[in-house]
Amino acid sequence: MFRTSWACRTCLYRLPRQVVWRQLRFQSTTSAGNISPALIARARSMTSEHSQLSKQLADAFESKTAKKIGELTPVVSALKDWDKANESLRELKTLIDDPSTDKELRDLATEDIEQSKGQLSRASQILASSLIPKHPFADLPCFLEVRPGIGGGEAAIFAGDLVKMFQAYCSKNGLNVAILKLETADGTSNLSLSGAGLTEAILEIDSPGAYGIFSCEAGVHRVQRVPATETKGRTHTSAASVIVLPSFPANGSEELDFNDPNSDFFVDPKDVRVDVMRASGAGGQHVNKTESAVRLTHIPTNTVAASQEQRSQARNKEQAWTMLRARIAQARREAREEEMVRLRRSVVGVAKTGRQDKIRTYNWNQQRVTDHRSGLSVHDLDDVIEGGDTLEKVMASVRAWMVDQEILGLVAEVESQK
Amino acid sequence: MPRISPSALRQARAISPLLPQLLRPCRELQSAQNELRWLREHAVKVASTKQWPQWHSYLQVLCRKRGKGVPLQYLLGSEYFGDLEIICKPGVLIPRPETAASVTFLVERLTEKGHQLPGELRVLDLCTGTGCIPLLFRHEFSRRSSTRLRLMGVDISRAAVELALQNQGRLETPPRVYTAFSFHQADVLSPNLSNPSASCPPLFEVLNDQGHMQWDILISNPPYISPQSFFRDTARSVRNFEPHLALVPPSSPIVPDEEKGDPFYPRLLEIAEKLNVKVVLFEVADLQQADRVAEMAQRGGIWKGIEIWRDEPSAPSHQNETGHVQFPTLGRGNGRSVFCWRDAAKSWLGAAARAA
Numbered sequence: 001m002f003r004t005s006w007a008c009r010t011c012l013y014r015l016p017r018q019v020v021w022r023q024l025r026f027q028s029t030t031s032a033g034n035i036s037p038a039l040i041a042r043a044r045s046m047t048s049e050h051s052q053l054s055k056q057l058a059d060a061f062e063s064k065t066a067k068k069i070g071e072l073t074p075v076v077s078a079l080k081d082w083d084k085a086n087e088s089l090r091e092l093k094t095l096i097d098d099p100s101t102d103k104e105l106r107d108l109a110t111e112d113i114e115q116s117k118g119q120l121s122r123a124s125q126i127l128a129s130s131l132i133p134k135h136p137f138a139d140l141p142c143f144l145e146v147r148p149g150i151g152g153g154e155a156a157i158f159a160g161d162l163v164k165m166f167q168a169y170c171s172k173n174g175l176n177v178a179i180l181k182l183e184t185a186d187g188t189s190n191l192s193l194s195g196a197g198l199t200e201a202i203l204e205i206d207s208p209g210a211y212g213i214f215s216c217e218a219g220v221h222r223v224q225r226v227p228a229t230e231t232k233g234r235t236h237t238s239a240a241s242v243i244v245l246p247s248f249p250a251n252g253s254e255e256l257d258f259n260d261p262n263s264d265f266f267v268d269p270k271d272v273r274v275d276v277m278r279a280s281g282a283g284g285q286h287v288n289k290t291e292s293a294v295r296l297t298h299i300p301t302n303t304v305a306a307s308q309e310q311r312s313q314a315r316n317k318e319q320a321w322t323m324l325r326a327r328i329a330q331a332r333r334e335a336r337e338e339e340m341v342r343l344r345r346s347v348v349g350v351a352k353t354g355r356q357d358k359i360r361t362y363n364w365n366q367q368r369v370t371d372h373r374s375g376l377s378v379h380d381l382d383d384v385i386e387g388g389d390t391l392e393k394v395m396a397s398v399r400a401w402m403v404d405q406e407i408l409g410l411v412a413e414v415e416s417q418k
Numbered sequence: 419m420p421r422i423s424p425s426a427l428r429q430a431r432a433i434s435p436l437l438p439q440l441l442r443p444c445r446e447l448q449s450a451q452n453e454l455r456w457l458r459e460h461a462v463k464v465a466s467t468k469q470w471p472q473w474h475s476y477l478q479v480l481c482r483k484r485g486k487g488v489p490l491q492y493l494l495g496s497e498y499f500g501d502l503e504i505i506c507k508p509g510v511l512i513p514r515p516e517t518a519a520s521v522t523f524l525v526e527r528l529t530e531k532g533h534q535l536p537g538e539l540r541v542l543d544l545c546t547g548t549g550c551i552p553l554l555f556r557h558e559f560s561r562r563s564s565t566r567l568r569l570m571g572v573d574i575s576r577a578a579v580e581l582a583l584q585n586q587g588r589l590e591t592p593p594r595v596y597t598a599f600s601f602h603q604a605d606v607l608s609p610n611l612s613n614p615s616a617s618c619p620p621l622f623e624v625l626n627d628q629g630h631m632q633w634d635i636l637i638s639n640p641p642y643i644s645p646q647s648f649f650r651d652t653a654r655s656v657r658n659f660e661p662h663l664a665l666v667p668p669s670s671p672i673v674p675d676e677e678k679g680d681p682f683y684p685r686l687l688e689i690a691e692k693l694n695v696k697v698v699l700f701e702v703a704d705l706q707q708a709d710r711v712a713e714m715a716q717r718g719g720i721w722k723g724i725e726i727w728r729d730e731p732s733a734p735s736h737q738n739e740t741g742h743v744q745f746p747t748l749g750r751g752n753g754r755s756v757f758c759w760r761d762a763a764k765s766w767l768g769a770a771a772r773a774a
């Protein structure tokens with residue numbers, strides 16, 4: 001039910017622009033001149049909508065219109081840059097083709113043409129990505145759920161390594177991270193005290209935009225190494241899975257209105273069954289067990305969220321509500337994305353990575369990390385696992401790949417509408 | 419009590435050598451693991467304040483005690499009661515979640531939209547123990563209503579009154595929405611029944627000294643377990659480690675066994691009448707006792723509405739749990755409390771008036 005969000009349109013907004021551009025230039029699958037005419041047409045119609053709305057706004061201010069204009073502006077300026085780049089390329093070509101152009105000028109033009117082509121390619125890329133609608137969870141904080149997959153004890157240890165990797169990444173990048181739940185195989189709630197590895201962890205990254213940053217981490221991470229417990233020196237392959245969920249502010253916000261029945265974030269309390277664990281039998285003064293666990297079931301979708309971390313039942317209930325909301329909203333969002341993907345696939349084969357697919361391999365023997373989506377391999381495994389710049393490099397390559405996938409999908413969608 | 423299976427023990431030992439001894443009081447692996455986690459956090463915290471040299475040796479001590487049945491709340495020094503963390507000490511009963519559910523439900527009923535409350539609401543809690551009931555009442559009430567509160571808690575035990583004062587001090591919250599909040603040592607039963615362990619003033623003497631002979635709401639979670647049920651139905655860690663005085667009321671040998679848990683209720687109803695109380699909420703052991711108490715109240719003739727509340731009074735009632743003929747019975751779970759109100763409180767309780 002909880003599939004990975006397969007595309008992150010947000011990274012463009014979230015990350016330093018240069019990083020994204022560089023990645024796009026080198027890894028793009030959509031290249032320069034051949035930006036789909038359908039996309040150009042869409043950009044033109046959005047631009048004319050923009051100027052129409054601007055006129056409206058001049059007459060009477062309305063915050064909804066202003067917001068819409070704000071959303072269209074990047075498209076408008078990207079189209080302007082694209083037109084300019086196109087225009088100068090055309091001028092150069094005309095110059096070269098014109099028999100009356102003297103040799104010296106023609107040579108100069110021929111030299112410039114390469115640079116202009118590069119400019120057009122960049123402009124095309126930016127234009128295409130500006131057309132991608134912003135992911136509704138992009139600006140939200142998020143939860144990361146990490147669990148061991150196949151591979152027994154070694155998978156548990158690797159799952160623990162991933163948790164430490166994410167924690168280190170957060171502290172290096174100034175993101176607030178809190179452990180909501182951490183269970184180790186030996187019952188310790190402290191990874192550094194436990195040698196046994198992890199059975200389950202939930203981290204909350206309470207910084208705006210964390211969802212956009214981490215959605216590229218959702219899926220199966222695979223490890224190849226000789227476990228500490230392996231006496232014969234054999235390499236094992238194990239795995240751990242990561243789920244990324246959006247975290248909503250407790251009372252909604254302007255954009256996330258929990259009370260709006262049409263929003264993804266709306267969960268009707270009437271649809272939720274609350275089960276508190278009670279000591280069986282007489283209860284009251286007869287028993288003094290600490291039974292603080294709370295389980296919430298969203299009856300229409302049979303989605304369950306439970307918490308027994310805290311001794312306080314009230315706190316467990318709050319925590320379970322937060323998780324329930326996150327799961328339901330993510331499931332609804334994914335159901336819609338699923339629908340889109342089906343639509344796009346019917347036009348062109350668009351790659352999709354579900355959470356059951358392995359997304360990345362950490363190979364200790366070769367000190368190598370390979371991401372299977374972007375195809376990027378890096379060799380500084382230690383820096384990756386310590387949450388350093390090399391991890392950011394890998395993550396950025398995936399975000400760029402996701403944007404490319406989005407663009408492909410968008411082209412397919414727009415063309416199918418013709 | 420069912421024995422713990424060898425396989426469960428083996429499983430527990432595989433996780434941690436400290437876990438098998440926690441299985442005895444906890445019964446289930448999951449709750450034993452939760453307790454181990456909380457005990458470990460506590461041990462680490464205590465060791466970090468240098469009250470104990472090493473957290474793991476302290477954890478071993480804690481686990482050994484827990485294995486012998488010492489309540490977790492005494493080891494950790496507190497229990498959660500609704501949103502509040504209440505300090506707990508041996509010698510004073512640990513607050514129970516069912517009590518918190520009833521108190522919260524009472525506040526919800528009083529603060530529903532459109533209800534007319536008096537300018538000041540006077541709430542008396544008899545047999546207050548840790549003071550958890552008036553503390554939670556204030557907490558829940560003051561976030562829903564700006565009506566002023568006067569609160570008083572009374573207990574026969576010196577240790578309880580001291581602990582209640584300590585809890586009050588810790589949970590003091592600045593914008594004071596109450597005119598007064600105090601705890602006093604007094605005997606609720608005397609002079610009706612002499613209580614051998616009591617050498618403290620009777621309730622009315624204390625109330626008179628304080629000059630407060632008029633109250634609006636009377637709440638009590640008195641000792642309600644009969645001697646027979648004490649040996650048959652209580653958990654070992656309750657029986658061996660919580661104060662007998664808080665659980666089993668003094669009773670005369672001539673009453674039938676199943677009524678030996680009841681002595682406080684006629685007295686509480688009498689006090690309610692004398693103090694001109696408009697609403698009472700008494701916790702009880704089960705549906706049978708609830709019935710008996712509701713009938714006592716009915717015989718008194720002054721109560722306009724009498725209801726029985728279950729463990730989770732706000733939950734929708736299960737089909738098979740209704741079928742109680744005489745008194746409206748609300749919620750889900752065991753019969754847990756008896757709620758009565760007088761005509762004068764009708765405007766405070768829109769819903770109660772509807773239910774009657």
Ligand SMILES: C[S@@+](CC[C@H](N)C(=O)[O-])C[C@H]1O[C@@H](n2cnc3c(N)ncnc32)[C@H](O)[C@@H]1O
Nearest residue numbers: 513545546547573574575605606607639641664
């Ligand atoms: C079941 S405990 C309830 C404590 C607290 N109200 C709670 O809900 O956790 C009953 C309390 O009644 C007190 N008690 C017993 N006999 C009493 C009496 N005769 N007068 C006043 N208090 C008494 C005990 O000391 C004990 O604290």
